[in-house]
Amino acid sequence: MTHGSSTPGRQALGKIDTTVPHSARIWNYWMGGKDNYEVDRVAGDQYREVAPTIAVMARASRAYLIRTVTHVAGEAGIRQFLDIGTGLPTYDNTHQVAQRIAPEARIVYVDNDPLVLRHAQALLTSTPEGVTDYIDADLHDPDKILQAASEKLDFSRPVALMLMGILGHIQDYDEARAIVRTLQEALPSGSYFVHYDSTDTDQSLKQAQQGYDDTGAVPYVLRSPEQLARFYDGLELIEPGIVSCPLWRPEPADAPVEKTDVYGGVARKR
Numbered sequence: 001m002t003h004g005s006s007t008p009g010r011q012a013l014g015k016i017d018t019t020v021p022h023s024a025r026i027w028n029y030w031m032g033g034k035d036n037y038e039v040d041r042v043a044g045d046q047y048r049e050v051a052p053t054i055a056v057m058a059r060a061s062r063a064y065l066i067r068t069v070t071h072v073a074g075e076a077g078i079r080q081f082l083d084i085g086t087g088l089p090t091y092d093n094t095h096q097v098a099q100r101i102a103p104e105a106r107i108v109y110v111d112n113d114p115l116v117l118r119h120a121q122a123l124l125t126s127t128p129e130g131v132t133d134y135i136d137a138d139l140h141d142p143d144k145i146l147q148a149a150s151e152k153l154d155f156s157r158p159v160a161l162m163l164m165g166i167l168g169h170i171q172d173y174d175e176a177r178a179i180v181r182t183l184q185e186a187l188p189s190g191s192y193f194v195h196y197d198s199t200d201t202d203q204s205l206k207q208a209q210q211g212y213d214d215t216g217a218v219p220y221v222l223r224s225p226e227q228l229a230r231f232y233d234g235l236e237l238i239e240p241g242i243v244s245c246p247l248w249r250p251e252p253a254d255a256p257v258e259k260t261d262v263y264g265g266v267a268r269k270r
């Protein structure tokens with residue numbers, strides 16, 4: 001495990017703030033997990049009262065992660081994954097999906113939440129042939145992430161960069177685009193970019209998000225699908241492009257597939 005500042009256990013536990021809701025913990029709550037606190041459940045319930053679709057969105061985003069990683073590890077043949085904004089371990093985490101297809105896959109997780117750090121051990125259950133590692137770092141500092149990740153990933157070979165539900169936490173749009181560009185520039189040709197974010201396409205979601213941001217939690221900016229599309233500039237989008245996540249290559253068994261306000265896509269670096 002590669003750390004920015006601390007190790008899991010008591011030290012990390014000391015940094016856990018249970019007075020304001022946290023993105024990773026609320027997301028865990030909406031996905032049906034147990035790793036959350038009262039403050040997260042209260043904020044999560046308030047959000048859901050205003051925007052009842054949020055829990056459906058959280059679960060749809062996990063199903064999308066499973067389908068995209070399956071594609072990238074399977075058909076696209078990628079063996080290295082850099083998953084920034086990992087979240088709390090839940091079902092079918094990136095390494096489990098990727099290593100089911102390719103046991104030799106190498107996965108580096110990155111998050112800046114102390115509770116995610118504390119639970120990181122659960123993410124480090126690699127196959128013997130592969131690798132999983134965890135970096136305690138902030139997406140605002142992509143160079144630090146790239147440097148630490150290069151201890152486990154070979155950046156002369158294709159890597160799948162995953163930014164799943166995290167870019168909304170970078171409040172300034174130009175900064176978010178610059179961070180994405182820095183990360184994408186470090187990848188060799190044949191690499192993949194896998195992403196989703198919640199969008200500003202529903203009024204109740206916008207209202208619920210405002211209430212959440214007012215709790216003192218790290219805010220999350222809802223952007224338009226057009227703004228999200230700029231994160232893919234210069235890359236080759238694979239079919240069906242940037243769409244509402246449930247519409248991204250649904251499994252035949254997924255029918256009926258309904259649109260939600262979380263959009264993403266998969267793109268290849270030429």
Ligand SMILES: C[S@@+](CC[C@H](N)C(=O)[O-])C[C@H]1O[C@@H](n2cnc3c(N)ncnc32)[C@H](O)[C@@H]1O
Binds near residue numbers: 024062111116
């Ligand atoms: C909405 S959750 C998504 C979790 C997971 N990627 C998924 O799709 O289920 C966003 C995650 O990004 C992390 N995060 C937010 N801001 C971050 C930052 N500046 N640097 C690193 N991680 C961050 C949060 O701690 C949280 O785990």
